[in-house]
Amino acid sequence: MTEQRTVLTGKHLMQGDMACAEGAIAAGCRFFAGYPITPATEIAERMARRMIEVGGIYVQMEDELASMAAIIGASWAGVKAMTATSGPGFSLMQENIGLAAMTETPCVVVNIMRGSPSTGQPTEPGQQDVMQAQWGSHGDYDVIALAPASVQEMFDLTIECFNLSETYRVPTFLLADGFIGHLWERVIIPPLEEIKVVKRKKPKVPPEKYIPFKPDDDLVPPMANFGDGYRVHVTGLTHDEHGYPRTDDPEVQFKLVQRLCEKIRKNAEKIIKIKELMLEDAEVAVIAYGIASRASISAVKKAREAGIKAGLLRLVTVWPFPEKIVSEIANQVKAIVVPEMNYGQLVREVERAAKETPVHFIPKLGGEPHKPDEIFEVIRRAVK
Amino acid sequence: MKAVQEFEMHHPMAKYLRTERFPHIWCEGCGNGIILGCFTRALDELKINIDKLVVVSGIGCIGRIAGYLRCDSFHTTHGRAIALATGIRLANPNLTLAVISGDGDLFSIGGNHFIHAARRNIDMTVICSNNFNYGMTGGQLGPTTPLHSYTTTSPYGNIEHPFNLVHLAAAAGAVYVARWTALHVQRLTASIKKALQKKGFKFIEVVSPCPEIFGRRNNFKKAIEMMRWLKDVSEIRHGYDPSKAEITMEKIVVGEFVDVEKPTYEELLQKKYIKVQEKLREKNAG
Known part of the structure; x- marks a missing residue:
């Protein structure tokens, strides 16, 4: 074609x-x-x-x-x-x-x-x-x-x-x-x-030696496509490395579920992307993503003009949650401000990572985005 | 395990099967093994390139068939086999594609996908093992349970009118519609061969005995009695009006009901593609 x-x-x-x-x-x-x-x-x-x-x-x-x-x-x-x-x-x-x-x-x-x-x-x-x-x-x-x-x-x-x-x-x-x-x-x-384009890794062995769900060191198995001659069986049932159902073996279930989680968690540092704004010396950090991060930029700049050392952590990656990065910021700042267009969702993850650092949540429902002033006001109160 | 080894050595169809997974899960007297046998014979007689064969199944007893065939196969979520197969077909038109699943999977939870794939005339062969109930979960009422039959969830007799699957398939636009029972081994194999060679959405219903789960509750004391019943009540009538072919305990009309030609989704798409590419070339040249 x-x-x-x-x-x-x-x-x-x-x-x-x-x-x-x-x-x-x-x-x-x-x-x-x-x-x-x-x-x-x-x-x-x-x-x-x-x-x-x-x-x-x-x-x-x-x-x-x-x-x-x-x-x-x-x-x-x-x-x-x-x-x-x-x-x-x-x-x-x-x-x-x-x-x-x-x-x-x-x-x-x-x-x-x-x-x-x-x-x-x-x-x-x-x-x-x-x-x-x-x-x-x-x-x-x-x-x-x-x-x-x-x-x-x-x-x-x-x-x-x-x-x-x-x-x-x-x-x-x-x-x-x-x-x-x-x-x-x-x-x-x-x-x-x-433009950088990645393609899935393919098996390097012939069909008779291929074990479809046997992972490499990165915990990801090479993938043969249908029609490639590898004759793969795929199932939503708990399966072993051959792809065959093994629903009554606790060890198979544990190993599989563990790998489905760990292949992301162990590679989290490679996956996670964040954007920082004026966080180096910040005493209060706004943590936001998507539309809420745009008003946060104005709010942080306004706070700086008002003499408040504010900064912004924008989460480009929401999952896996950048827990380590949020923890480090929480150790540095006196307070964290989280604006989200919901009634409190990712803020729970932020609170978990922030431990003792106070987290101020700004909910927003209805369709209108946060106004920079709303976020600025919470920043101002948070450092008082 | 000695039986499995002997099977591998002597059975001409063993090469199509993942014999390392045997014994299979199906009960004695079940029709699913017969369907598997007929399907592999059809593959063998047509000399299908197994490297280019994909079998998709849903959830239920017959759903395990995908895992017993030594080919690329997908055992999907409940009801979604046809939708997933649609993705496979459109992404690779060169594969031989069959969906083999049960009456509950294809016509209760998956009913919507069935009628829409038939309407679009997506090229795939759909084989339904109709055993009148949900066997794997212990024998509950399903969309094809005959009126007044007993199941664990119709303990006083079924009051739901069952689907007439061949009528449904024909009305939704399938280009080939046939019904056989597990007793009609030769005819079923011939039907599968015909369907695999034909383009478009093809549907074969196989009335499959479930003596252990359905039979016991409905006066069939032994597996052989269900087979005898199928022999007694089935009547071959090719070209019969599918709307009149409802299954009852007294009568099962079998045969080929529909065999027509109609452009497939893929063929219509290919024509559009050529037109769009021509226009783009003209635009680029101009």
Whole structure:
């Protein structure tokens, strides 16, 4: 198949959802399955137009259960695959997100978060699915979730999601809020050769010597695609290194679940990305991600103007949670301020890592983002 | 284990099976082994390249079939086999793709995926082992349990009208629809061969005896009695109107009900792809 217009190198004015679709294409995504949902529909619409141009597949499935199942199937057939949704669809996807975690299937799930619970506020942004991203499906497994704070990052971090997903064979989430998804900003798309793209590692041994779920030192097993001649059996049941069900052996279950978690935890330092602003001498730290981090920048600058030594830690990686980094900052500062567009989610992780350092939470519900002054006021009170 | 070794040495179909996983989980008298046998014979007679074969199954007794076949195989979450297979098919059109699962998996929890894959005419062969109940969980009422039959969750007799699967498949748009019982080994094998060679969404229902779980509660004291029953009540009628082919304890019409041609999703997509690429070339040249 000829491939044209794969990477739209240049400067563009784009919506966040569109930039996400372009990032996926640049990362090598050639399969998109989805179901319409506000505020993520524009990703599906862009993919419906663009996949056929680049020789990929767009398919609209009957629901989000099917969308998630389809991208797992496509990934095992050797094609990088993605779906995009919002809260209600993310809930339906949890079943097969668990399957993707259990079967170590590289795939990317974009969640453009809206006000919730339930049907909630379809057209209003929120950050209410942050804990669900890690804990949404039953059982123990670790995931990776990145939170973009600009349209440029919708492009860049979608690529990063694919690279991490392929590296660690884990479902990886782009956890964006409706603000960033619907925001229009300038995006710079670099030339194709400057974009770093990672592909899953393949078996180096012939089929008769291949043990499909036997990990390398990084705890990730090489992956043979369907049709490669390796004849792999994949199951959501507890399985041994051969991929065969072993549901009554406690040791097999322990070893498998441990590895599903540890392959992320042991590689956390390599995975985690953060952005710091004026933290070196800070006495109060704002910890934020996504849209909430944008107002936090203004708030921190205002605090500095008012003579308060404030700084910002922006979490680009939400999961695995940057616990060590937050702990170190907590040791340095007198107080931590956490603004989130929810009623208190990632702040619980911050509190856990901060130990005795006081944490001031600023909830925000309804669809309007935090105002810089609201955050500034809490900073001011926190250091009084 | 001696039996397994002898099977490996002498059985012509052993090469298609992960014999290291034997003995299998199925009860004595179950029809699932017969379906597995017919499927492997169809593969053998068609000389299918097993390296390019993918079998997808869901949850339930027959769901374990994916793990017994020595090919790329996926044992999915409950009900999602067809949705997952859709992803496999579209991502790699060169694979031979079969979904083999049960009546509860395909038509209760997975019913929505079945009708939509049939509507889209995604190229896959779907084989349903219909044993009238949820065998693996101990024999509960399912979407195909005959009216008035006894299960653990219909202890006073079933009051739900069952699905007529061949009618459902035909109405949803399947290009090939057949029904056999586990007794019709030759005809079932021929049907599987036909389906594997045909493009589009193909559906084969296999009425499969479940003497241990369903039979015991419904007056079949031995496995052989269920087989005798299948022999007595089944009636071969090719081209029969599927809407009239409801299964009752008194009558099971079997045969080929639908065999039509219709462009597949993949074929229609390929045509669109060529058009889009032409336009792009024109645009680039201009």
